[in-house]
Amino acid sequence: MRADVPLAKAYLLLNHGPVTLVTSASGGRSNVMAASWAMPLDFDPPxxxxxxxxxTLTRELVDASGEFVLNIPPRALAAAVVGVGNASGREVDKWARFGLEPLAAARVGAPLVAGCIAWLECRVLPERAVERTYDLFLAEVVAASADERVFRQGRWHFEDDSLRSLHYVAGGQFFTTGTAHESAPGR
Amino acid sequence: MRADVPLAKAYLLLNHGPVTLVTSASGGRSNVMAASWAMPLDFDPPxxxxxxxxxTLTRELVDASGEFVLNIPPRALAAAVVGVGNASGREVDKWARFGLEPLAAARVGAPLVAGCIAWLECRVLPERAVERTYDLFLAEVVAASADERVFRQGRWHFEDDSLRSLHYVAGGQFFTTGTAHESAPGR
Incomplete structure (x- = not known):
């Protein structure tokens, strides 16, 4: 069900602005956190x-490993998204606490979150100044995959409501990705 | 109908990942382009x-002025969003071509796009290295406002479908912001 996405199409997994789960691992520890502040930065290489x-613990693990995965969770995982966003991996094993299952990634040590609808495996680019000043990480996507039920042939197909992606607001409030439209340029 | 949004709440206008229109002005010229690759970077100051x-012409105007506005367009402006994303301000007056009306901003020289549902007026932070390498601009939000029909008391209220925000994919395809949900942390 999980299928590779060509790297040149990887930006499409993130282009519509969904909330992400950031997974990381180093020295036998791993963690998962929620991040709404994620976006594409380039097409190819993505x-x-x-x-x-x-x-955050995630920061410590990403600093140590230079890797992370952006996982795109579906509505079915909404409560877990809110949960991991409100707990610290220093205090609790968030995988166990929120019933999330790690899967091995293809190209990085950080795990994938099972049940997500898309995954971008990333290696951090050495931009220490913006990391230090803004907590902003720039990274190259080295592998991408998606659940074929919702992303295939380079397009999202949100037919099952429980598999729609999420757009987070604050305080446990989010929106699901809504109706698809096509629009030709014009007034 | 347009009301100020407190700066500490400005991130909420962008947190759910909507497509934006970037407006800019310098030396008597102004332009509007579409940008999906925009996200919050900090809360307060935002x-x-x-x-x-x-x-892009936008880049030239932003480089010259150090300012831009992120406008959040509603579904009613979808065709114009696709239009300005597929035309160059060097070749056509995109305001006139796509029927967009500029309004004066409060704190920056770049105009607001009338009919949008939220506006973030921004001043560029001097991070030339990431601008040059990645075309990435970091900026401080110096004023924010929103259409009270859809954003009030620090929350989005998407009741009118034509005023829902948009999430852009590619090739004229986008999603509207969907159903709102609340979720408590847990499985």
């Missing part, structure tokens, strides 16, 4: 930008 | 990150 707060 | 390609 790059992304994501904000990872300096006080 | 900052944003946005990718502005080096080959």
């Amino acid at each position: 790059k992304v930008a994501v904000v990872i707060d300096r006080n | 900052k944003v990150a946005v990718v502005i390609d080096r080959n």
